[in-house]
Amino acid sequence: MAGLVVVAPSAAWGQAVTLDEVLQQVPERHETHQITEMQIRQSRAFQRQALAALLPRLDASANLTRQGVDERQVGDDVVVRRFDWGANASLSMRVFDGPAYFDYWEAGKLLEVTEQSAQWQRNLLMLEAEQAFYTLASAQREVEIAEAAIEWRVEYLERAEALLEVGEAIPVDVSRARAEVLEAEQALLEAEAVVGNAADSLATLLGRTPDGELRADVEPDDVDLQVPAMAGELTEERSDLAAQRAGIEASELGRRGVWWTLAPRVDLSLNSGWGRPSLFNPDRHTWAVVLSATWNLYDGGGRYARADAAQAEVRQQELELERDLRDANVQLHQALRQWRTSVAAIAVAEEQVELAQETFEQTLARFEQGLVSSLEVSDASQELLNAELRLNQVQLQARLAEVQYRYLGIDEE
Secondary structure, three states, X not given: OOOOOOOOOOHHHOOEEOHHHHHHHHHHHOHHHHHHHHHHHHHHHHHHHHHHXXXXXXXXXXXEEEOOOOOEEEOOEEEEOOEEEEEEEEEEEEEEOHHHHHHHHHHHHHHHHHHHHHHHHHHHXXXXXXXXXXXXXXXXHHHHHHHHHHHHHHHHHHHHHHHHHOOOOOHHHHHHHHHHHHHHHHHHHHHHHHHHHHHHHHHHHOOOOOOOOOEEOOOHHHOOOOOOOOOOOOOOOOHHHHHHHHHHHHXXXXXXHHHHHHOOEEEEEEEEEEEOOOOOOOOOEEEEEEEEEEOOOOOOOHHHHHHHHHHHHXXXXXXXXXXXXXXXXXXXXXXXXXXXXXXXXXXXXXHHXXXXXXXXXXXXXXXXXXXXXHHHHHHHHHHHHHHHHHHHHHHHHHHHHHHHHHHHHOOOO
C-alpha cells in the first residue's frame, strides 16, 4: 500500500526534523509537561496538609511584662512583680477526628486524579504533535505537486508557442497555456502559505519561535497503513477515565466524612510554663495535661445538606463517567472507520492519478498532432492536478486517523 511520500526537504527550505525528534523534543520543551508536574506537586502538598491535621502539634511562646504598679510583696513572697517574664510550650495532638481521616484519604484520591489527568494531557500533547508533523508533511507534498504542475504547464506553454510559430496552433491556445501557468503559480503561493502555517504550529509545540521555516523529514516507509480488523473496547483504565473514577471515589470519601462529624473529636494536650517565682508559682514551672472531647450535636441542618449535596455530586460524576466512556468508544470506532475508509480511498486515488497522467500525456500528444483543442489539454491538466491533490489528502486523512486511533486507544508516555 502506498504511503505518504515526502521528499526530504532541501537546505533552502529550513531546518528539517524527523518524527522521532519531534516526539522526543515536545515533552522536553512544551510547557504542558511542566504544568502537569506543578499540578501534581500542588496535589501532593494538599495531601501533606491533610496529613498535618492528624499529627502532633508543638507550640511555644514567650512574654515580657512591665506592670503599671510597683512590685507587691506579702512577707518574703512576691505577689506581683513590676517586671515579669514567662515562657510556655504546648504539645497537642488529635487523638480521634473522623472527618480529618476522610479528608486525608480524599486528598490521596485527588492526587491520583491529578496524576491520571496529567498523564492524559501529555498523551493528548503527543497526539497533537504527531498530527501536526504529518499535517506539515502533507502541506509540503502539496507544494511539490504545485511545483510539478508549474513545470508541466510551462512545458505545455512552450509547446503551444512553438506550434503557433509554425501555424499549427492559434493564439487562444497560447493564452490558455499562460493562464494555466499563472493559476499554477497562484496555487503554489497558497500551498507555501499553508506550509508556513503548519510549520508554525509544529514549532510552537516544540517550544520554538514560529518562523515558518521548520520542515518535516518523512521517508516513504515511515507510514504503515495496516488497519486492525476491529476496534477494541475502552475501559476505565485509560488515564482520563481512570481520573474520573478516582474523582468519584474521592467524592464518596468526602460524603462519608460528613457523617463522621457526629462522632466526638478527641484532643490531648500537654501545656507547660516557666517564669519568675511568685507567691502563686513558687517553683517557676507549671504543667497540665488536658484530654477533651467535643461533639457537634446540631448545626442547623447543615450536615444533612452537605451530605445530600455530596451524594448528588457522586451520582453526577458516575453519570458523566458512563457518558464519557461511551463517547470515547464511539470516537475510537469512528477513528478506525475513518482510517479504514481512507486506506481504501488511497488505492482508488492512486489509480486515478495513473489514469489522469495517461490521459494528460495522450491529450498533449493529440494536441501536438492538431487533433484536439487546447481546452481539452487544459481539462486533462487540471484533472491530473486534482488527482494528485486527492491522493495526498486521503493519505493525510489515513495517517491522522491512524494516529488518533492509536492515541485514543492507549496511553503514550
